[in-house]
Amino acid sequence: MSILLEFSMFPTDKGESVSVYVSKIIKMIDESGVAYQLTPMGTIVETNTMDEALEIIKKSYLVLEKDCSRIYSSLKFDIRQGKTNRLKAKIASVESKIGKVSK
Amino acid sequence: MSILLEFSMFPTDKGESVSVYVSKIIKMIDESGVAYQLTPMGTIVETNTMDEALEIIKKSYLVLEKDCSRIYSSLKFDIRQGKTNRLKAKIASVESKIGKVSK
Amino acid sequence: MSILLEFSMFPTDKGESVSVYVSKIIKMIDESGVAYQLTPMGTIVETNTMDEALEIIKKSYLVLEKDCSRIYSSLKFDIRQGKTNRLKAKIASVESKIGKVSK
Amino acid sequence: MSILLEFSMFPTDKGESVSVYVSKIIKMIDESGVAYQLTPMGTIVETNTMDEALEIIKKSYLVLEKDCSRIYSSLKFDIRQGKTNRLKAKIASVESKIGKVSK
Numbered sequence: 001m002s003i004l005l006e007f008s009m010f011p012t013d014k015g016e017s018v019s020v021y022v023s024k025i026i027k028m029i030d031e032s033g034v035a036y037q038l039t040p041m042g043t044i045v046e047t048n049t050m051d052e053a054l055e056i057i058k059k060s061y062l063v064l065e066k067d068c069s070r071i072y073s074s075l076k077f078d079i080r081q082g083k084t085n086r087l088k089a090k091i092a093s094v095e096s097k098i099g100k101v102s103k
Numbered sequence: 104m105s106i107l108l109e110f111s112m113f114p115t116d117k118g119e120s121v122s123v124y125v126s127k128i129i130k131m132i133d134e135s136g137v138a139y140q141l142t143p144m145g146t147i148v149e150t151n152t153m154d155e156a157l158e159i160i161k162k163s164y165l166v167l168e169k170d171c172s173r174i175y176s177s178l179k180f181d182i183r184q185g186k187t188n189r190l191k192a193k194i195a196s197v198e199s200k201i202g203k204v205s206k
Numbered sequence: 207m208s209i210l211l212e213f214s215m216f217p218t219d220k221g222e223s224v225s226v227y228v229s230k231i232i233k234m235i236d237e238s239g240v241a242y243q244l245t246p247m248g249t250i251v252e253t254n255t256m257d258e259a260l261e262i263i264k265k266s267y268l269v270l271e272k273d274c275s276r277i278y279s280s281l282k283f284d285i286r287q288g289k290t291n292r293l294k295a296k297i298a299s300v301e302s303k304i305g306k307v308s309k
Numbered sequence: 310m311s312i313l314l315e316f317s318m319f320p321t322d323k324g325e326s327v328s329v330y331v332s333k334i335i336k337m338i339d340e341s342g343v344a345y346q347l348t349p350m351g352t353i354v355e356t357n358t359m360d361e362a363l364e365i366i367k368k369s370y371l372v373l374e375k376d377c378s379r380i381y382s383s384l385k386f387d388i389r390q391g392k393t394n395r396l397k398a399k400i401a402s403v404e405s406k407i408g409k410v411s412k
């Protein structure tokens with residue numbers, strides 16, 4: 001089982017720059033030991049169970065809750081049985097079809 | 104505290120029409136007693152705590168898990184402290200500014 | 207052809223309440239003549255062509271661009287050939303399966 | 310002006326594996342010359358204008374349209390005035406605050 005969760009979460013009451021808050025969430029994820037990849041638009045975590053993925057969402061919220069009166073989050077799940085290590089495998093699958101990726 | 108969660112969740116291994124699966128999730132939400140609104144693009148639930156909102160996501164997943172080998176979900180949260188009953192209040196706020204909504 | 211587009215778009219540099227800005231977008235959509243439904247988490251428009259849907263996104267952006275230095279938007283498309291009037295039909299399909307919806 | 314668009318787009322009438330279709334979109338993006346980054350959950354493009362970003366969405370749709378009777382897409386924009394090259398700069402900003410990223 002591979003659960004991929006891509007998400008961003010940020011306060012909307014703290015002005016234009018929110019990287020201080022986003023960094024706190026990334027730090028929590030990094031220290032949690034879960035497999036993850038940071039992107040320019042969010043964070044992708046891969047877990048084996050739905051409970052682990054939901055725990056990451058909950059902890060991210062708790063990081064912001066004390067300081068922020070309004071929080072927005074956009075998320076997507078891609079859940080697939082019988083697969084693992086898709087943080088790497090999905091990009092490799094595309095690469096094998098078109099020859100290279102990104103620049 | 105008002106937690107608004109808008110989400111859709113559906114199998115991608117069951118062909119073009121997935122309303123049978125989506126209906127099972129709506130039925131579970133309806134029976135759960137949470138405040139919700141069904142839209143043409145998903146379901147919006149309002150809860151007082153993050154735990155309740157995450158429980159809805161988990162139960163939705165469990166509804167599909169047994170039958171589906173690949174599941175996709177798109178979600179967004181709008182969380183605001185010191186507010187309640189925003190399933191109705193947010194639309195009323197826009198209505199008060201522009202005079203009417205929808206058609 | 208039925209193109210359903212659900213989206214929200216708002217500034218993140220204007221503090222906690224953004225209903226003044228959101229209302230300007232809804233007013234533009236209402237005056238555009240496109241079929242739409244306002245929800246507590248965004249707006250759903252239905253068009254017959256991709257060009258019309260993208261035009262709504264562009265005009266929404268133009269409504270905010272002059273006043274806002276940072277803008278966030280979350281969107282999803284559900285595009286289906288051989289269907290029409292899905293703003294109403296999708297909810298009716300679920301209702302026919304579970305007996306009622308929303309509360 | 311920096312327009313970051315993160316999106317995924319795929320058919321839902323083609324069964325569990327859709328990498329053949331996704332690869333066609335990535336190939337189009339790669340050949341378009343736009344700055345982009347492929348992730349395990351989608352593609353992030355950076356453009357200077359909204360028109361360029363919407364053109365990528367339209368072309369992605371056209372890649373799938375001929376073969377697919379139902380198409381789903383999830384997208385998010387982060388638009389910021391007075392900034393450039395954020396495909397790299399946003400991650401660097403987090404790295405400078407927490408010391409490292411990803412694993």
